[in-house]
Amino acid sequence: NAGxxxxxxxxxxxxxxxxxxxCSPMKGHSHVYWYRQLPEEGLKFMVYLQKENIIDExxxxxxxxxxxxxxxxxxxxxxxxxxxxxxxxxxxxxxxDRQGGNEKLFFGSGTQLSVL
Amino acid sequence: DQQVxxxxxxxxxxxxxxxxxxxxxTNSMFDYFLWYKKYPAEGPTFLISISSIKDKNEDGRFTVxxxxxxxxxxxxxxxxxxxxxAVYFCAARDSNYQxxxxxxxxxxxxx
Numbered sequence: 001n002a003g004x005x006x007x008x009x010x011x012x013x014x015x016x017x018x019x020x021x022x023c024s025p026m027k028g029h030s031h032v033y034w035y036r037q038l039p040e041e042g043l044k045f046m047v048y049l050q051k052e053n054i055i056d057e058x059x060x061x062x063x064x065x066x067x068x069x070x071x072x073x074x075x076x077x078x079x080x081x082x083x084x085x086x087x088x089x090x091x092x093x094x095x096x097d098r099q100g101g102n103e104k105l106f107f108g109s110g111t112q113l114s115v116l
Numbered sequence: 117d118q119q120v121x122x123x124x125x126x127x128x129x130x131x132x133x134x135x136x137x138x139x140x141x142t143n144s145m146f147d148y149f150l151w152y153k154k155y156p157a158e159g160p161t162f163l164i165s166i167s168s169i170k171d172k173n174e175d176g177r178f179t180v181x182x183x184x185x186x187x188x189x190x191x192x193x194x195x196x197x198x199x200x201x202a203v204y205f206c207a208a209r210d211s212n213y214q215x216x217x218x219x220x221x222x223x224x225x226x227x
Contacts, residue, residue, distance in 0.1 A: 004159070035217075042120070042205060042217035043160070056212070091159050104150075105215070107159025 006108035019079040025094030032075045037089045122218035135193040139206030146208040154203045
C-alpha cells in the first residue's frame, strides 16, 4: 500500500493518559500535515512538518500537544494528559511539496481518538 | 470566525441530475480553491481545484465555478451517480499556504 498510513485507526484513552498517533507519508513525500476534525466541523490545521523540522505549528494547542517527524520512521502526534475535548478524528496528509495549489494533499484514513 | 462556509450541511439529488454544492468565503486574499471528497471511515481525496485568476475549471463530470466579486464558488457534478454520495469539503489557500476548510456538505444521490 503506497498511500498515507495512519495507525491506530481507533484509539481509546482515559482522561489523563497519553495518546500517540502515527503517520507514515506516501513514498517520496517529505511534507506532513496534521489536521483535526471535530463532529460537524471541517478540518482544522494543526501542524506542518518536514523531515526533522516543524515548519508551522500555528494550529497546535500550546500545551499538551506536540509533533515530530524524525529522519527515520513515521511522524508522531503526541497528546499528553488527554481530556474529553481531545476526542476527534485526527488526519494526517502528505505531499511532495508545500501544500495547496497544484500540490494535492494525500490523506490517511485518520485516527479516531475517544477519551473516556 | 469561519472564513470558509458551506451553508448546506446536506443535499439530496436524483441520480442523473445535476448536483450543485456551494461554498462562500470572506478572505479576498485566498488565491487557490480546492474541493475534496470524503467517504465514511476514509480520509479526504482531492477532486478538483481552481486558481483565483480563473472563473471555471472542468474535469469530466466535475466543474468548479469561481465568482470572486461574490466570494463564492460552486462545484457542479453532472450527471450525478450513486458513487458520488459522500461529504464534499471546500478549502481555500491563504497567503501562508495554509488550507482553510469548510465544514462540508453531505451529498446523497437517490437512485
